[in-house]
Amino acid sequence: MPPPGSSVSPLKILLVDDEPLARDRLRTLLGDIAGQLPSEVVGEAGNGLAALAFLREQPVDVVLADIRMPGMDGIELAGHLGSLEQAPAVIFTTAYDNYAVQAFDLNAVDYLLKPVRAQRLLTALQKIPAVPHLDPALLASIGREVRGGGRSHLSCHERGRLLLVPVNEILYLKADLKYVTARTVEREYLLDDALTHLESEFAERFIRLHRAVLVARAALAGFERAAGDDAEAYGWALLRGVPEKLPVSRRQWAPAKALVKNS
Structure with a gap:
């Protein structure tokens, strides 16, 4: 880190916490250590969605x-920050010590237990120049432990912008070459996630119809058999809210139909 008086710009920091008092404390602590490490709080957010909305307009160096x-x-x-063109470093803060944060290599990313102390915050911020991108697999594993399930949103890059797709609005996921298409009632989105990874992460929400298709359980409206000369599918799944039909393989025909019958 640059010494006090250096001409290097101060670290630009975004504070993300749903408790205003916690954000106020971090502001105070950053002021206390400003002589050793200049910084500027350029924004605050109450959750991850608000943070990403802010970062679309203004990049920062560090997200607390x-x-x-x-x-x-x-x-x-x-996880979504890693998809940004200018990905900031991340330091986690938490009131709990049971979220497997010890799995993080502290030379790569740090975490602070609340109540945060000034010296501990300074130590964490001084690691920022060496922080690489976070490991997506590790984040996914710890994320499932924290929230008891998969992500609430998936990332989509479109015309240089990061779009968030709410998982509970996705009707189906369809693989095509190296991309996966997520379909909502309104439109389609191209994702970078692998279909097999999505199937594992959201096993409670989606079922497999075909080697290239996952469908939301709640989106299934019914089925119809394919014509005898139809080489693409053994049958077709009918959906709620959109006119498309999804191919169903012979192997998945009976399990999928049973799901609708028992729902």
Whole structure:
């Protein structure tokens, strides 16, 4: 880190915590250590969604993020941050010590237990120049432990912008070459996630219809058999809200139909 009086710009920091008092404390602590490490709080957010909305307009050097927040927690936020063109470093803050944070290599990313202390915050911030991108697999694993399930949103890059797709609005996921298409009632989105990874992460929400298709359980409206000369599918799944039909393989025909019958 540059010494006091250096001409290097201060670290630009975004505070993300659903508790205003926690954000106020961090502001105070950053002021206390300003002589050793100049910084500027350029924004605040109450959860991960608000943080990403801010970062679309203004990049920062560091995000200080609470782990447990409504709407989008800090672990999921960190995963989406890695998709930004100018990805900031992330330091987690938490009131709990049981979220497997010890799994993080502290030379790569740090975490602070609340109540945060000034010297501990300074130590964490001094690691920032060496912080690489966070490990997506590790984030996913810890994220499932924190929230008890998969992400609330998936990332989509479109015309240089990061879009968030709410998982509960996705009707189906369809693989095509190296991309996966997520379909909502309104439109389609191209994702970078692998279909097999999405199937594992959201096993409670989606079922497999075909080697290239996952469908939301709640989106299934019915089925119809394919014509005898139809080589694409053994049958077709009918959906709620959109006119498309999805191919169903012979192997998945009976399990999928049983799901609708028992729902």
